[in-house]
Amino acid sequence: MAKSAKSNKTMAIELRDKLAEFIANGNFKAGDKLPTEAALTAKYGVSRTALREALKLLEQNGTIYVHHGKGRFVGGIAELKVERPITLFESVTALTRGNGYDPTNKVLSIAEQHAPEHIAAALKISADDRVLRLERIRMHRDDVLMYCVDYVPRHLITDKIYDVEWSGSLMDLLETYGHKATMSSATAAAVLLPDDVIAANNLEEFGPAFRIVETVYTAAGEPIVYAEDYHRGDAFEFSFVRS
Amino acid sequence: MAKSAKSNKTMAIELRDKLAEFIANGNFKAGDKLPTEAALTAKYGVSRTALREALKLLEQNGTIYVHHGKGRFVGGIAELKVERPITLFESVTALTRGNGYDPTNKVLSIAEQHAPEHIAAALKISADDRVLRLERIRMHRDDVLMYCVDYVPRHLITDKIYDVEWSGSLMDLLETYGHKATMSSATAAAVLLPDDVIAANNLEEFGPAFRIVETVYTAAGEPIVYAEDYHRGDAFEFSFVRS
DNA sequence: ACCAGATAGTTGTATGATGAGTTTTCGGCG
DNA sequence: CGCCGAAAACTCATCATACAACTATCTGGT
Numbered sequence: 001m002a003k004s005a006k007s008n009k010t011m012a013i014e015l016r017d018k019l020a021e022f023i024a025n026g027n028f029k030a031g032d033k034l035p036t037e038a039a040l041t042a043k044y045g046v047s048r049t050a051l052r053e054a055l056k057l058l059e060q061n062g063t064i065y066v067h068h069g070k071g072r073f074v075g076g077i078a079e080l081k082v083e084r085p086i087t088l089f090e091s092v093t094a095l096t097r098g099n100g101y102d103p104t105n106k107v108l109s110i111a112e113q114h115a116p117e118h119i120a121a122a123l124k125i126s127a128d129d130r131v132l133r134l135e136r137i138r139m140h141r142d143d144v145l146m147y148c149v150d151y152v153p154r155h156l157i158t159d160k161i162y163d164v165e166w167s168g169s170l171m172d173l174l175e176t177y178g179h180k181a182t183m184s185s186a187t188a189a190a191v192l193l194p195d196d197v198i199a200a201n202n203l204e205e206f207g208p209a210f211r212i213v214e215t216v217y218t219a220a221g222e223p224i225v226y227a228e229d230y231h232r233g234d235a236f237e238f239s240f241v242r243s
Numbered sequence: 244m245a246k247s248a249k250s251n252k253t254m255a256i257e258l259r260d261k262l263a264e265f266i267a268n269g270n271f272k273a274g275d276k277l278p279t280e281a282a283l284t285a286k287y288g289v290s291r292t293a294l295r296e297a298l299k300l301l302e303q304n305g306t307i308y309v310h311h312g313k314g315r316f317v318g319g320i321a322e323l324k325v326e327r328p329i330t331l332f333e334s335v336t337a338l339t340r341g342n343g344y345d346p347t348n349k350v351l352s353i354a355e356q357h358a359p360e361h362i363a364a365a366l367k368i369s370a371d372d373r374v375l376r377l378e379r380i381r382m383h384r385d386d387v388l389m390y391c392v393d394y395v396p397r398h399l400i401t402d403k404i405y406d407v408e409w410s411g412s413l414m415d416l417l418e419t420y421g422h423k424a425t426m427s428s429a430t431a432a433a434v435l436l437p438d439d440v441i442a443a444n445n446l447e448e449f450g451p452a453f454r455i456v457e458t459v460y461t462a463a464g465e466p467i468v469y470a471e472d473y474h475r476g477d478a479f480e481f482s483f484v485r486s
Numbered sequence: 487a488c489c490a491g492a493t494a495g496t497t498g499t500a501t502g503a504t505g506a507g508t509t510t511t512c513g514g515c516g
Numbered sequence: 517c518g519c520c521g522a523a524a525a526c527t528c529a530t531c532a533t534a535c536a537a538c539t540a541t542c543t544g545g546t
Binding site: 029052056060061076080085088090184185186187188189190192207210211218220222231234236237239241242243 | 479
Binding site: 289290293310311312313314 | 497498499500501506507508509
């Protein structure tokens with residue numbers, strides 16, 4: 001199996017994902033026996049080393065379980081897999097598309113200011129540091145799907161704020177400045193939009209919102225965004241497995 | 244490194260855990276460089292194969308990240324762990340206590356009926372099979388925290404329904420009948436309580452609800468409960484890590 | 487028919503070699 | 517002396533081979 005061209009992924013990761021797909025698409029149910037290592041190395045054309053590494057990753061995430069000398073078997077949790085769990089870190093654009101919409105962004109405001117105390121703490125900046133506050137709505141045709149407020153430490157964006165295109169993906173933008181978002185710590189709650197937001201933006205029909213407040217980090221643990229995302233209740237549903 | 248005596252764990256798993264401990268105890272912070280493969284094989288007295296397998300497991304769970312040719316570094320995700328993530332399978336009682344409340348249950352109704360089609364499908368029962376529908380509210384003093392509807396396949400409860408105490412934990416009850424709940428597949432959304440529920444139970448002040456719909460399974464993958472839980476929006480907040 | 491040993495099948499572990507990406511060192515040139 | 521390119525060293529990625537440990541099945545002896 002040749003690795004994908006230009007892929008940064010290792011063979012083990014690619015193979016893990018291919019095997020996961022094979023299991024998901026192969027009419028397996030919990031407890032079914034998987035092909036042996038020998039059969040799988042032949043099937044995918046890889047070394048036994050890469051295959052074993054991939055299989056151990058699948059074992060760690062519950063997709064399979066192993067009995068030494070007997071073989072490998074499909075784990076029960078595999079049937080509970082959801083395609084895009086709430087725990088998946090992805091851009092708001094991808095999330096919105098995953099819920100079946102074709103989103104466009106509208107920038108309501110972009111401003112440089114001091115951060116409220118709790119936001120400064122989350123972003124690990126001092127009270128003297130400034131943040132950029134980006135306020136946007138995400139729309140599908142004429143319907144407002146999300147109201148979003150993002151706070152970014154000012155020092156991360158080395159250009160003047162009016163020289164920057166703010167309507168695209170904030171994560172992609174930060175990556176061009178050398179800060180690649182990879183994970184976040186989040187909380188979710190059911191709320192109503194703040195009254196002043198409703199009044200300022202004609203959002204009387206928005207209804208209950210699924211609010212996610214998250215701090216976004218690079219792989220090295222550097223906090224780069226504090227986000228408050230209000231997802232319209234009747235437009236979004238979030239999936240996850242509890243175990 | 245000798246494996247623990249009588250351990251069923253593979254070398255890779257044991258080493259993963261030892262390395263995780265080394266990282267946690269070693270005054271490392273996110274972004275710090277870890278010792279090379281050569282140094283770690285010498286330190287732990289293991290083959291390079293086992294070490295690489297262990298390191299890949301740590302990479303998958305976010306503890307470390309890798310840059311080909313540069314080395315391995317401590318990941319920031321370890322600092323993001325939350326104590327009771329939304330993905331933790333626990334009883335509603337434990338969840339409610341985790342949010343700081345001392346809940347009492349009030350049974351609104353218990354009835355035997357046919358299951359709606361989507362619920363029969365989720366519980367993997369036929370249209371002829373019957374379910375028990377349990378409707379309850381969870382209260383903290385005089386405040387209603389949750390409105391819950393649970394559906395249980397009738398055949399799981401071998402006693403007459405009026406001989407059963409329904410105000411306790413449903414999961415504990417099912418365990419006494421030999422069906423231990425261990426995991427669930429869930430979706431969450433922000434909604435309003437249905438109008439008839441508000442009217443029937445004087446819940447005009449409930450406000451937006453964080454609704455979790457989940458199918459609960461035993462370890463063998465047998466579905467035993469279909470639950471619709473409406474958590475009062477201003478009383479519950481759910482945490483999770485995205486990666 | 488039952489039991490013990492041998493064989494075959496399957497996963498677990500180790501070692502050595504080569505390839506690919508990154509950093510450091512060395513030598514030549516202006 | 518500083519800069520640049522090439523080579524060497526460092527570090528992770530992949531492959532191949534050999535042997536060990538566990539499980540299932542087969543065979544031969546009683």
